[in-house]
Amino acid sequence: MTEPGAKPTLRDVAQKAGVHPGTASRALNPETASKVNAATAKRVMRAAKALGYRPNPIARSLRTSRSHTIGMLIPDFTNSMFPPMVRGVDRVLSERDYTLLLADTDNNAEREERLYGALRDRQVDGLVIGTALRHHPLLTRIIADEIPFVLVNRLTDDHPTLAVVGDEVSGIRQTVAHLVGLGHRRIAYLSGPLTTTTGAGRLSAYKHALAAHDIGVAPELITECAAWTEVEGAKGLRRLLDGNEAGAFTAVMAGNDMIALGCYGVFRERGIVCPDDLSLVGFNDMPFIDHFAPPLTTVRIPNGDIGVEAANLLLDAIGSGSVTPKVVTLPVRFIVRGSTGPA
Amino acid sequence: MTEPGAKPTLRDVAQKAGVHPGTASRALNPETASKVNAATAKRVMRAAKALGYRPNPIARSLRTSRSHTIGMLIPDFTNSMFPPMVRGVDRVLSERDYTLLLADTDNNAEREERLYGALRDRQVDGLVIGTALRHHPLLTRIIADEIPFVLVNRLTDDHPTLAVVGDEVSGIRQTVAHLVGLGHRRIAYLSGPLTTTTGAGRLSAYKHALAAHDIGVAPELITECAAWTEVEGAKGLRRLLDGNEAGAFTAVMAGNDMIALGCYGVFRERGIVCPDDLSLVGFNDMPFIDHFAPPLTTVRIPNGDIGVEAANLLLDAIGSGSVTPKVVTLPVRFIVRGSTGPA
DNA sequence: ATGAAAGCGCTAACAA
DNA sequence: TTGTTAGCGCTTTCAT
Numbered sequence: 001m002t003e004p005g006a007k008p009t010l011r012d013v014a015q016k017a018g019v020h021p022g023t024a025s026r027a028l029n030p031e032t033a034s035k036v037n038a039a040t041a042k043r044v045m046r047a048a049k050a051l052g053y054r055p056n057p058i059a060r061s062l063r064t065s066r067s068h069t070i071g072m073l074i075p076d077f078t079n080s081m082f083p084p085m086v087r088g089v090d091r092v093l094s095e096r097d098y099t100l101l102l103a104d105t106d107n108n109a110e111r112e113e114r115l116y117g118a119l120r121d122r123q124v125d126g127l128v129i130g131t132a133l134r135h136h137p138l139l140t141r142i143i144a145d146e147i148p149f150v151l152v153n154r155l156t157d158d159h160p161t162l163a164v165v166g167d168e169v170s171g172i173r174q175t176v177a178h179l180v181g182l183g184h185r186r187i188a189y190l191s192g193p194l195t196t197t198t199g200a201g202r203l204s205a206y207k208h209a210l211a212a213h214d215i216g217v218a219p220e221l222i223t224e225c226a227a228w229t230e231v232e233g234a235k236g237l238r239r240l241l242d243g244n245e246a247g248a249f250t251a252v253m254a255g256n257d258m259i260a261l262g263c264y265g266v267f268r269e270r271g272i273v274c275p276d277d278l279s280l281v282g283f284n285d286m287p288f289i290d291h292f293a294p295p296l297t298t299v300r301i302p303n304g305d306i307g308v309e310a311a312n313l314l315l316d317a318i319g320s321g322s323v324t325p326k327v328v329t330l331p332v333r334f335i336v337r338g339s340t341g342p343a
Numbered sequence: 344m345t346e347p348g349a350k351p352t353l354r355d356v357a358q359k360a361g362v363h364p365g366t367a368s369r370a371l372n373p374e375t376a377s378k379v380n381a382a383t384a385k386r387v388m389r390a391a392k393a394l395g396y397r398p399n400p401i402a403r404s405l406r407t408s409r410s411h412t413i414g415m416l417i418p419d420f421t422n423s424m425f426p427p428m429v430r431g432v433d434r435v436l437s438e439r440d441y442t443l444l445l446a447d448t449d450n451n452a453e454r455e456e457r458l459y460g461a462l463r464d465r466q467v468d469g470l471v472i473g474t475a476l477r478h479h480p481l482l483t484r485i486i487a488d489e490i491p492f493v494l495v496n497r498l499t500d501d502h503p504t505l506a507v508v509g510d511e512v513s514g515i516r517q518t519v520a521h522l523v524g525l526g527h528r529r530i531a532y533l534s535g536p537l538t539t540t541t542g543a544g545r546l547s548a549y550k551h552a553l554a555a556h557d558i559g560v561a562p563e564l565i566t567e568c569a570a571w572t573e574v575e576g577a578k579g580l581r582r583l584l585d586g587n588e589a590g591a592f593t594a595v596m597a598g599n600d601m602i603a604l605g606c607y608g609v610f611r612e613r614g615i616v617c618p619d620d621l622s623l624v625g626f627n628d629m630p631f632i633d634h635f636a637p638p639l640t641t642v643r644i645p646n647g648d649i650g651v652e653a654a655n656l657l658l659d660a661i662g663s664g665s666v667t668p669k670v671v672t673l674p675v676r677f678i679v680r681g682s683t684g685p686a
Numbered sequence: 687a688t689g690a691a692a693g694c695g696c697t698a699a700c701a702a
Numbered sequence: 703t704t705g706t707t708a709g710c711g712c713t714t715t716c717a718t
Contacts, residue, residue, distance in 0.1 A: 009711055020689045025713060032713090037687055054464050058404045059711035062694050067401065069465075077426040077433075078630070087420045090447045094454075099461055102445040104433045111437075118442055121397050122412075264634065287423070288629075291607065293636035352695055363705050368697060375697090380703060402695030405710050 008051040017047035024048075028055070061123060070314065071101045071119035072128040073112065080286045081303055082130060085152055088307025089128055096315055098125070105131050112138060120145055126314045128307075132156045134197050148323045150314045152306050155197040160325035162317065164310040166332045168198065168283075169205040171299035174334035175253060175281050176209035178297070183343035184251040184279065188221040190236045190263070192228045192255030199224075202255055202283065221249050225259055233262025241270070250279065250343045257282035257289050260296055260339075275341035285335060294338035302330050351394040360390035367391075371398065404466060413657065414444045414462035415471040416455065423629045424646055425473060428495055431650025432471055439658055441468070448474055455481060463488055469657045471650075475499045477540050491666045493657045495649050498540040503668035505660065507653040509675045511541065511626075512548040514642035517677035518596060518624050519552035521640070526686035527594040527622065531564040531587075533579045533606070535571050535598030542567075545598055545626065564592050568602055576605025584613070593622065593686045600625035600632050603639055603682075618684035628678060637681035645673050 014024035019040060026032040027044035036044075047053075061067045070093055074082050090100050101119055105112040112131060116138060119127065127142065127149035134157045142149055143159060151163035179187055189206050192199035207217050223239050225232040233254060240252070254260035260282035267274050274280050274294055282289065285300035309328055317323040357367035362383060369375040370387035379387075390396075404410045413436055417425050433443050444462055448455040455474060459481060462470065470485065470492035477500045485492055486502060494506035522530055532549050535542035550560050566582050568575040576597060583595070597603035603625035610617050617623050617637055625632065628643035652671055660666040 010713095011711080021711090022690075022713075023688055026688090029713085035687075040687080054460070056405075056711050057465050058401055058410065059694090060713075061401045062399075062405050062696090063711080063713045065694075077430045080423075080630070083420045083426050086445070087447050090420070090445065091449075094446065094458060094461070097461075099465060100445050102429070102433065102443050103437065104430050106434075115437060117397070118437070118440075122400050122442060261631070261634065286631075287421070288604070288631060288635075291604065292631075292634055353697095354695080364695090365697075365706075366704055369704090372697085378703075383703080399695050402710090403697075405694090405712090406696045406698085408710075 008053045010053070010055070012051055013044060013048045013053045016051060017044045019044060065123060066125055067123040068097060069099050069101055069122065069124050070126050070128060070311070071103065071116075071122075071124035073115065073119075073131050074102070074104050075107045075131045077104045081153065081284065081301070084303040085130065085307035085310075088304040088309075089311040090307075092308050092311035092315070096311075098315065107131075109138075116142070120147065126150070126318050128152055128310050128314060130154070132197070133195055134158075134200065135195075148314060148317050150310045150317075152310045153198070153301075153303075155201075155327065157197070162313055162323055162325055162327075164306045164313065164328045164330065166301035166306065167329045168201055168299075168301075168332070169208075171283065171301075171332040171334060172202055172205035172253075173209045173212070175283075175297075175299060176206065176213065178334065178336065179251045179253075179279065179281070179340065180213045180215070182251075182279065182340060185215055185343070186218070186221065186249040187215070187251045187253060188240050188249040189223075190233060190240070190252060190254045190259050191222060191224045192259065193226060194224055199255060206253060220244055225255065228256055228258050230258055230262040230265065233259030234265050235262070237263045237266045241266070251281070251340070252278060253281045253283075255283060257284045257286040257296060257298055260298070261289075261292075264292065274339055279340040279343075281340060285333075290335075290337060297337045297340040298335055300333040300335055302332065305330055351396045352399070353396070355394055356387060356391045356396045359394060360387045362387060408466060409468055410466040411440065412442050412444055412465065412467050413469050413471060413654070414446065414459075414465075414467035416458065416462075416474050417445065417447050418450045418474045420447045424496065424627065424644070427646040428473065428650035428653075431647040431652075432654040433650075435651050435654035435658070439654075441658065450474075452481075459485070463490065469493070469661050471495055471653050471657060473497070475540070476538055477501075477543065478538075491657060491660050493653045493660075495653045496541070496644075496646075498544075498670065500540070505656055505666055505668055505670075507649045507656065507671045507673065509644035509649065510672045511544055511642075511644075511675070512551075514626065514644075514675040514677060515545055515548035515596075516552045516555070518626075518640075518642060519549065519556065521677065521679060521683065522594045522596075522622065522624070523556045523558070525594075525622070525683060528558055528686070529561070529564065529592040530558070530594045530596060531583050531592040532566075533576060533583065533595060533597045533602050534565060534567045535602065536569060537567055542598060549596060563587055568598065571599055571601050573601055573605040573608065576602030577608050578605070580606045580609045584609070594624070594683070595621060596624045596626075598626060600627045600629040600639060600641055603641070604632075604635075607635065617682055622683040622686075624683060628676075633678075633680060640680045640683040641678055643676040643678055645675065648673055 014021040027036045027041040103115040130152045132154040191203045194200045223236045225236040282296045282298035285298045289296045357364040370379045370384040446458040473495045475497040534546045537543045566579045568579040625639045625641035628641045632639045
């Protein structure tokens, strides 16, 4: 018997129930409980409860080489997309008795490698990855290591994978339809980095949406921002403004809300009145973006739901022992606010 | 020899280096490397590198009952205080070869118990706790379980503990000094819930700061909001406005930025012009609060630094094997923006 | 239906 | 300095 006061082990439970540890193990595990006499099982359970027995997940992991643990790789925690996603993931995991190992890569490939290594060594049963680029070598390694994973919010060009994303194409389409309905024909686009699938995908959706309204794509009304930031957004808008004559466009679609935020700064800088002089639309519906002046018209991505869906998909894949690559697309919501008006 | 293709274990390394596994273990562990012949150690290291050996942390944990893992309990991940804190913690941990187990309690005591249980069962070496209330039974359990922990951003009344907080008293004092300097004498206070140390502490700091300027505390100018939310903040300001005659106060200090945000709504509702009619100050310096109209004067809490400091303190305590209760107070920064003006 | 025994991969007390 | 041995707590095959 383990000395009193110490945490009880399975042996203690077995002893108290008068059975062999193996039997106690079977009785306590729902999967194998059927292989044990009902009465015996009851006795074991009672003993376990009486002793306050808690199975040691580490010992179990060592034996089964499954950790009941999921790793999550995030590029930047302070980006408002991710907290709701992490929250969604965490909620599902804790419900299904998994624990979340979280790592912030800080958008740093080397750091990402290190963190991935740590997660893999800890034998995570699966990964939720929010850092994917269109071309992303890490994914090849993860596939080689045979760890199930699901991409959130992003896709990759390299492999078919499990992924959960918002319906960005629809978001962009609704945005364009809204602007066109308001009378805009010359709609500029401030793209995010084209190295990300979101950047490339939204730009392409913008072009298609214009075409659907018989509006030609004007290359001079499109510029790529070097990052999804306020600063780069501001730079982008200045490029657009300086590279075209006044009135060359009446509306600006920003690749996301951060880029749109940069536009607010340029508006102040140059005395541009939004939406009277220029309409502006963002993407993401960041927290509190509705409080800005003017409140930003934007597209809401259901980040929490993406997290929930991703976690469920991943856990199901793990449970079934096989991953069927597929992309789950969740609906987005277009939200009209004060930053868009008649052309 | 483990079959080729499988992950190499310590035995494989030992065999390849021609030593006993015990020796290999000692050679590979920095703590014990000194107890092994330098040449032998080299040989082992080389073998390890050649095989791509990665120690199995699970096996190590089982043996040493230390997991090299830190748990973090957060009340609400979507609260903008926490992502930077988590980030700070994560950065330190990953540098010092620890992994972060994150759990969002959703402000739910029962859920918190469950999550704590999961973390404890996983043998976390320590905990970072962002959920503490002034009176918090969970802490008693954690102490009984002898798991080192550090409180972030909050304190508790029940026990002396390790904690890292921002210098809230100084923040409030600077706020009051600023308002008084502007000519305000009747300064209302919209307190956060007094069940939290931050709520109680800031209110008390407000009273002391007023006294320091020979301003009497007027109970009718103080109201407690039921939560740190926009909605409750709005309700609070309405109570204040409705419970006093016009002009009874010329400035409002909000318990935090969320509560201040609620005030913006009431301003619009009632046609109050800020800061002309009423000055407003928040607390926290939430992301983008400087973009609001008018930009909010507030106090910046160094959340990232708090996370970093907390993680270091905790890891040091774990390393030294003993926790010395102490409160580390980090300086805050008072930031004047457009929401405050002359009385 | 249950017991016996082995072992996941590692570390640490002890012996040599 | 190195090898031997035992065992962390659990699961699981094999007997019975």
